[in-house]
Amino acid sequence: MAHADGPQAVQDPQRPQPGQAALGEPILEIRDLVKHYPLTQGVLFKKQVGAVKAVDGVSFDLRKGETLGIVGESGCGKSTLAKMLVGLERPTSGQIRYQGQDIATLSGRAMKSVRRNIQMVFQDPYTSLNPRMTVGDIVGEPYEIHPEVAPKGDRRKRVQELLDVVGLNPEYINRYPHQFSGGQRQRIGIARGLALRPEIIVADEPVSALDVSVQAQVVNLLEGLQDEFDLSYVFIAHDLSVVRHISDRVAVMYLGRLAEIGTDEQIYDHPTHPYTQALLSAVPVPDPEAREHRERILLAGDVPSPADPPSGCRFRTRCWKAQPLCAEVVPPLEVPAEFQDTESPARHASACHFAEERHVVPSD
Amino acid sequence: MSGQTTGPGEDATLLEVRDLRVEFRTRDGVAQAVNGVSYRVAAGQTLAVLGESGSGKSVTAQAVMGILDSPPGFVTGGEVVFQGRDLLKLGKDERRKVRGAKMAMIFQDALSSLNPVLSVGAQLGEMFRVHEGTSRKEARERAVELMERVGIPAARQRVGDYPHQFSGGMRQRIMIAMALALAPDLIIADEPTTALDVTVQAQVMDLLAELQREYHMGLILITHDLGVVADVADTIAVMYAGRIVETAPVHHLYKAPAHPYTRGLLESIPRLDHKGQELYAIKGLPPNPAAIPPGCPFHPRCPLARDVCRTDPPPLYDVGPGRTSACHFWKETLDGAR
Numbered sequence A: 001m002a003h004a005d006g007p008q009a010v011q012d013p014q015r016p017q018p019g020q021a022a023l024g025e026p027i028l029e030i031r032d033l034v035k036h037y038p039l040t041q042g043v044l045f046k047k048q049v050g051a052v053k054a055v056d057g058v059s060f061d062l063r064k065g066e067t068l069g070i071v072g073e074s075g076c077g078k079s080t081l082a083k084m085l086v087g088l089e090r091p092t093s094g095q096i097r098y099q100g101q102d103i104a105t106l107s108g109r110a111m112k113s114v115r116r117n118i119q120m121v122f123q124d125p126y127t128s129l130n131p132r133m134t135v136g137d138i139v140g141e142p143y144e145i146h147p148e149v150a151p152k153g154d155r156r157k158r159v160q161e162l163l164d165v166v167g168l169n170p171e172y173i174n175r176y177p178h179q180f181s182g183g184q185r186q187r188i189g190i191a192r193g194l195a196l197r198p199e200i201i202v203a204d205e206p207v208s209a210l211d212v213s214v215q216a217q218v219v220n221l222l223e224g225l226q227d228e229f230d231l232s233y234v235f236i237a238h239d240l241s242v243v244r245h246i247s248d249r250v251a252v253m254y255l256g257r258l259a260e261i262g263t264d265e266q267i268y269d270h271p272t273h274p275y276t277q278a279l280l281s282a283v284p285v286p287d288p289e290a291r292e293h294r295e296r297i298l299l300a301g302d303v304p305s306p307a308d309p310p311s312g313c314r315f316r317t318r319c320w321k322a323q324p325l326c327a328e329v330v331p332p333l334e335v336p337a338e339f340q341d342t343e344s345p346a347r348h349a350s351a352c353h354f355a356e357e358r359h360v361v362p363s364d
Numbered sequence B: 001m002s003g004q005t006t007g008p009g010e011d012a013t014l015l016e017v018r019d020l021r022v023e024f025r026t027r028d029g030v031a032q033a034v035n036g037v038s039y040r041v042a043a044g045q046t047l048a049v050l051g052e053s054g055s056g057k058s059v060t061a062q063a064v065m066g067i068l069d070s071p072p073g074f075v076t077g078g079e080v081v082f083q084g085r086d087l088l089k090l091g092k093d094e095r096r097k098v099r100g101a102k103m104a105m106i107f108q109d110a111l112s113s114l115n116p117v118l119s120v121g122a123q124l125g126e127m128f129r130v131h132e133g134t135s136r137k138e139a140r141e142r143a144v145e146l147m148e149r150v151g152i153p154a155a156r157q158r159v160g161d162y163p164h165q166f167s168g169g170m171r172q173r174i175m176i177a178m179a180l181a182l183a184p185d186l187i188i189a190d191e192p193t194t195a196l197d198v199t200v201q202a203q204v205m206d207l208l209a210e211l212q213r214e215y216h217m218g219l220i221l222i223t224h225d226l227g228v229v230a231d232v233a234d235t236i237a238v239m240y241a242g243r244i245v246e247t248a249p250v251h252h253l254y255k256a257p258a259h260p261y262t263r264g265l266l267e268s269i270p271r272l273d274h275k276g277q278e279l280y281a282i283k284g285l286p287p288n289p290a291a292i293p294p295g296c297p298f299h300p301r302c303p304l305a306r307d308v309c310r311t312d313p314p315p316l317y318d319v320g321p322g323r324t325s326a327c328h329f330w331k332e333t334l335d336g337a338r
Ligand SMILES: Nc1ncnc2c1ncn2[C@@H]1O[C@H](COP(=O)(O)OP(=O)(O)O)[C@@H](O)[C@H]1O
Pocket: A037, A052, A053, A054, A072, A073, A074, A075, A076, A077, A078, A079, A080, A081, A306
């Protein structure tokens, strides 16, 4: 078993080429991951009266060199999941296996050395950077925690190299975050995420706050860095077009659980879960010709509270196909029986008792 | 672009903005936020104003509505002709009468535009009491009707609830109800669904479109989302650095843009229906409104820029029926030059 204390793990010579992501071996294995935030009552004597089930039994693999996109509407648990992956939140239960070892329960030094390889890029370049620190301090801060990566005398040079890599002028090292535009601040956040030469980057809405023209620049940067540094990405966003563009595989999340997971083509062109279908059908596409012949699935009502999710299938309160079975039995995330023996792209994991294919994305 | 002549079968012009200019005078200097914006909307029509943040979309709308933050903002030129009258020439009281009764605005953030300490019923009812002198009881009744009309479930039970007790989508519906209360002829919606999830956005946009048809209102939809625009707009005005750089009927603009900036925007968005190659990215950043480049303000980022672009500001050329472009090389751009 490779240890993160040593040099970076040996590169896999069979690193998947684009489109062959299925060949990569898992670098992270997530099993039944759960995060419940306790709900308490009382001022003096706090007693737990329930829990927000922010993430409630999520399993998936991240393969070496791939980008796994995670989509879902606000409050479905994406950020909580991301924070558990990078060690910012401790799971209530479940496993996060990295190179075969469960890192969810590690602590102290062991945790620190493993975590070096899994870094996060945050959503909001405006609030995630300390306004009183220079860009050099921000990007170099991870070296304070991991001095073994870059000896003190070396750091300035390293930081300047990182700035160069993300397309910022290395001479800006002494400037402050407010002197940069939103897109440039996101580049600073990316440079910081790269500082420890991680294998995995978890990016939580990294382009959501940016204007389209700048968003394209940052998306291209992330794609370039992935090739250059052999990175595996977990890419979280609510913009389904951006996620399709950047991801090899996509997981759809609803109310703390995964509804469906597959390649970008399987999920966007052959979705079998009703929630995925509703979500995709609601995305406005930049083509005025599409509006006449487009069928939109309008969902009724709001998402239920994660403190009191529906029994059985979590989507059943808004699903137009719900049957009594849906309230009784939790649908497992697996290839539905009717597609198991087919070659169809509908043959991918979908947590629905009545999964069927439906085309919802207009194409020309 | 000028004149109010309407052809047969075409709706009369409801609002025409001509050469509007707004500047902000601050300690750091003067920022030219709006530099000669012209657009028009007809009854029953939707004009989308598209542009990146800071391009002047909201400030233009605030000047049209008469709610510009002044000082530091000042209208320094132009006309806002609404139903035949230049609003900029009206007194404060007359202006206030137009606002609310004839034109209303919907904002992105309902939570900060609604009063947090008044129930939604009281806020809706106040519109009728102030503008129409309705009794308290009747105002409440009409508030309930409006809430029902915009699709708030159990409206009668919820009329006494406060804004924070509603979900984001429901709050946006309440703001639409507020705007609709006095049956205005024009609604300006400034990024009304930007803060909402896609499934909720679809519901809210549907509601807006339905109400617009029902009341035959003009709608100005301000957004940065090329998808939303394609879904609902009749015509589009693209803004850059406080100017309109292109106007066109929606189908034409997406098929053949006449301005390099518009084309850059269209090419830089990823697609939902296929994975696509590397994204096209417009180089550089939009300019700071306190230091707009001379000549064509887009020239430092434009792949087609030539010497003339660095010195001569392009006028808004007529480039086809209902189409304008502020580019010296609009013909080449239309023909697909890179
Ligand atoms: N620290 C916390 N304490 C209590 N509840 C939380 C906390 N963080 C997140 N939540 C709740 O968990 C759910 C999932 O949140 P989050 O992971 O941020 O979702 P997303 O990123 O998909 O919008 C939400 O209902 C949120 O309110």
